[in-house]
Amino acid sequence: MSKQTILVVDDEKDLLDLIEYNLRKEGFEVLKAENGEQGIEVAREHKPDLILLDIMMPKMDGLQAVEEIRKDDELKGTPIIFLTARSDEKTEVEGLNKGGDDYITKPISTVKLLSRIKAVLRRFDEKEESVNRLDVHDLLIDKDRYIVQRGEEEFQLPRKEFELLFFLASRKGRVLDRQTLLNRVWGDNIYVVDRTVDVHVRKIREKLGDHYIETVKGVGYRFKE
Template sequence: MAVKKYKILIVDDDKDILDLLQYNLEREGYQVKGETKSVNSVETAIAFEPDLIILDIMMPYVNGIEICRRLRSLDPFKGTYIFFLTAKSDINLQIEALNIGGDDYIEKITGLRALSYKVSTVLKKKLVIRKSVCKIKLGDLIIDRNSSSVTYRGRKIELPKHEFELLYFFAQNPKKIITQDNLLHNIWGSDIYLFAKSVDTYVQNIGQKIGAGLISKVKDDRYRFETR
């Protein structure tokens, strides 16, 4: 039985970056199409039917955020993964990109490794990364990304950034086995070496604040989020 070859569309007006991305992703087994002209991107996407789209933000004529808005207005792309890859680190730009329908925002400074790992996470490992989802409700647990707030059984829980991101990622992937490596790459990106020993601590902190057993350690480096 043939293995599905996932299709990725990259839209970036910098041909050197586009060629580099295309070369590396094709080496990983994806079918990749590059588009340097932002004005053609929607038509290219319709013809190519990608499983995932990578958009630069700052492009002439039509920027990546507007392309994302146009794509999300079309039925075939309402569920397609859209990642933003950009040199801009402006937090307001990140918020706008996610609010318009982007699933993740990756700074180019973090390099190809972070991008390729996230692509593999959603296409091959079938884990969910959708930061465009503003609110998650699982039983008595409510996670609101817009306000970075967590409520459990009517009680507001204060979580610092990394604990919030961990819980948000777990909650989008309930009952799935998630490795420490996957958590590190998808939440901390290029700085994973700083946090490799901290995941257990963050998980324990979440358990103390919300309730023990919500996140269980299956093996030394594997975790599972249990819904109640």
């Protein structure tokens, strides 16, 4: 399946390294930051699929950081899990009210932590899949009718080209590798090669123009911000 990226923000270096090791074992890409300010900078640059956020940190704590993240148009939909030693109900409620999607108290076993992370990612994937119309840039991409509109122009793309465009556009700004695109658009049980993605992207560009989908050399593709 896809290599999703998780940003871990915590000022305990040993814990950061432990979480990174176990997440990588599960196939995730991992980014790290040691305080809230650094976490926001890394998130803005890399746009992770999920942020694991401590509360008690120097420079900017997790509660302040989540407020800033939720103000950012490009990050406000990113799932955030608090992982903290603060176990009081008041802080938990405050964290969830400010925009956290889950609240986990340290210490927690690696197995349980991974389970909670996967559950949140799964929930957000399901929410994204339920969207049937996208307004991105000057395009309206309508999954109910399998139509792409740009002003008065209407484009009818073949099914897989449309589904590839929709998947990329629904994750605008994220870099998606070819294997992720193959798995999510063509399915795990269908044998197709990486080149299939390249061919479909080229055909989409021929019809809509080459200014929507960006090639990220050596990785895959990204629908431009």
